[in-house]
Amino acid sequence: MSTGLSSLSKLPELTTLYPFAGAEYVYTLILLGFIVVFFMWQTAMEQLHIKKIMGEAKSEPAPSAAAFAPAE
Amino acid sequence: MANETTALTTLFTEFYFFMTIVLMFFIHVGFCMYEVGVSRTKNLQHTLLKNTMAIPVVGLVFLLFGMWFYIALQAWPVGSTAVSFETGFEPWSQKLAPNITDRISGVFWAAFALFGMTAASIVSGSIIERAKTTGFLIFAVYVGAVSWVIPAAWGWAGNGWMVQYLGFHDQYCSAVLHAPAGFATLGLLLALGPRIGKFGPAGEVREIPIHNPWMVTLGIFLIFIGFFGFYAACHIPIVNVAAEGAPAFWTATNIYGVPITLSGVTLNFLFALFGGMITAYLISGGNSFWTYSGGLTGLISASAGNDFYHPILALIIASAGTVLAYTLHNFVERRFKLDDAVGAVAVHGYCGVFGGLVAGFVLWGYPAVMPSPGTLISLSEGAGWFGTNAEGLPIVTPMGNAICTAVFAIGFGLIPGYIIGMLLKGFGLLRVPAAVEVSGLDGEVVPYNYPAVSGTEAAFEAIVKQEAKL
Numbered sequence: 001m002s003t004g005l006s007s008l009s010k011l012p013e014l015t016t017l018y019p020f021a022g023a024e025y026v027y028t029l030i031l032l033g034f035i036v037v038f039f040m041w042q043t044a045m046e047q048l049h050i051k052k053i054m055g056e057a058k059s060e061p062a063p064s065a066a067a068f069a070p071a072e
Numbered sequence: 073m074a075n076e077t078t079a080l081t082t083l084f085t086e087f088y089f090f091m092t093i094v095l096m097f098f099i100h101v102g103f104c105m106y107e108v109g110v111s112r113t114k115n116l117q118h119t120l121l122k123n124t125m126a127i128p129v130v131g132l133v134f135l136l137f138g139m140w141f142y143i144a145l146q147a148w149p150v151g152s153t154a155v156s157f158e159t160g161f162e163p164w165s166q167k168l169a170p171n172i173t174d175r176i177s178g179v180f181w182a183a184f185a186l187f188g189m190t191a192a193s194i195v196s197g198s199i200i201e202r203a204k205t206t207g208f209l210i211f212a213v214y215v216g217a218v219s220w221v222i223p224a225a226w227g228w229a230g231n232g233w234m235v236q237y238l239g240f241h242d243q244y245c246s247a248v249l250h251a252p253a254g255f256a257t258l259g260l261l262l263a264l265g266p267r268i269g270k271f272g273p274a275g276e277v278r279e280i281p282i283h284n285p286w287m288v289t290l291g292i293f294l295i296f297i298g299f300f301g302f303y304a305a306c307h308i309p310i311v312n313v314a315a316e317g318a319p320a321f322w323t324a325t326n327i328y329g330v331p332i333t334l335s336g337v338t339l340n341f342l343f344a345l346f347g348g349m350i351t352a353y354l355i356s357g358g359n360s361f362w363t364y365s366g367g368l369t370g371l372i373s374a375s376a377g378n379d380f381y382h383p384i385l386a387l388i389i390a391s392a393g394t395v396l397a398y399t400l401h402n403f404v405e406r407r408f409k410l411d412d413a414v415g416a417v418a419v420h421g422y423c424g425v426f427g428g429l430v431a432g433f434v435l436w437g438y439p440a441v442m443p444s445p446g447t448l449i450s451l452s453e454g455a456g457w458f459g460t461n462a463e464g465l466p467i468v469t470p471m472g473n474a475i476c477t478a479v480f481a482i483g484f485g486l487i488p489g490y491i492i493g494m495l496l497k498g499f500g501l502l503r504v505p506a507a508v509e510v511s512g513l514d515g516e517v518v519p520y521n522y523p524a525v526s527g528t529e530a531a532f533e534a535i536v537k538q539e540a541k542l
Binding site for chain 2 (some may be wrong): 028054
């Protein structure tokens with residue numbers, strides 16, 4: 001079985017070298033999905049990270065925040 | 073390949089672009105070191121990873137649509153209303169994968185993708201210590217794969233409509249890349265707000281102590297090295313620019329197909345660097361942050377015309393741009409309470425605009441483009457709205473460069489930067505809560521950033537001694 005390159009006897013006829021040539025639209029969809037999953041995962045991961053810090057911050061003595069002016 | 077000349081020029085070009093990509097990665101090493109050096113010890117890993125993740129994220133979306141924008145939109149909407157989906161740079165193209173019939177598209181794509189990652193990195197440093205990574209990465213998709221790519225298609229390609237009709241010239245992307253990235257940063261900063269404690273109750277500016285000045289300076293040194301790769305990637309390194317039927321004329325060209333020498337460009341690069349560093353050193357009273365940043369302000373100020381300037385001209389322009397950046401940065405910080413942690417708006421935004429404007433005056437009358445079969449550049453019907461030379465080629469003018477620079481900085485930088493920033497803010501994706509900002513964005517890993525300083529190492533060593541019964 002060969003998914004792509006199977007012979008080197010006709011060099012001038014060589015074109016694509018990668019497996020499953022012709023499935024580029026499928027590759028594109030995989031790329032798109034990978035990006036979407038990354039952003040969803042990243043968003044959830046960061047929210048969790050922030051919640052954790054907030055929890056730790058509440059359990060600590062209050063910082064001397066009077067000197068600061070929060071920007072938001 | 074059909075013959076030795078084709079083989080040599082093709083393989084040389086392939087290897088040339090490959091090496092520029094390697095060099096350009098130093099920009100990212102530099103940005104990471106720089107930003108981490110500027111951050112306080114409670115924010116180091118967050119700062120590092122926020123910047124680092126821009127590399128893969130921008131790279132992925134650049135394959136998805138970034139490079140296609142650059143190729144497909146060059147004539148649109150003025151030269152042509154048609155947009156092709158058969159450019160060879162769609163994500164499903166067979167040329168962007170190992171293919172023995174194409175040795176250029178991949179390295180060409182990668183050089184552009186590195187430009188995009190750099191553009192996104194420009195934003196990253198300004199917003200450290202209070203911005204969420206998710207918001208930044210969404211913003212990075214815009215800045216890295218859209219904000220400068222469409223300007224590049226229009227004004228940084230020989231067949232781009234702004235080059236053909238407005239005679240725009242910006243060889244090393246002062247206005248094409250640095251201006252939109254810098255002004256998009258400004259828009260985002262307006263939505264984001266300053267770090268807690270940056271400005272006092274009376275509005276006075278406070279210096280937030282940076283945690284490692286040596287990382288900052290070495291980081292900018294590495295950016296200088298990467299900048300060589302960036303410059304190199306803006307050329308066609310070897311091509312026959314002769315007209316059809318004329319004797320061959322092999323040369324390196326700028327991005328517009330006009331013959332140049334790498335030798336001359338090297339001097340201009342260095343003299344712009346020298347001018348910026350010396351000027352910044354003097355006007356800042358020997359401030360190390362500004363002296364190193366001055367190398368960048370000098371380079372970016374002179375970059376638009378550094379393919380043709382005399383080295384001393386490059387030095388003068390670099391000096392002037394550096395004075396402008398230094399003065400404006402301090403004025404805007406005081407007057408508008410803008411907390412730009414690394415001075416990116418000044419270095420990239422103000423100097424990018426300055427560079428684009430100056431090139432229009434200094435190179436007034438230069439042919440903006442040279443069509444030839446070798447470079448695949450052709451002349452559009454009716455090209456040269458602001459004038460043509462004796463051969464009918466569009467010429468560089470102050471008006472043409474001013475219009476394009478303004479469109480890039482405001483239209484692709486400031487306005488969308490502010491709108492996207494406000495949208496991110498509205499969705500709660502832009503800024504961490506104040507409590508997180510105060511305690512540090514690294515959370516539970518803060519004590520591990522410098523274990524010898526935080527006491528973590530000493531605590532562990534105490535356990536070791538106890539277990540060893542010493």
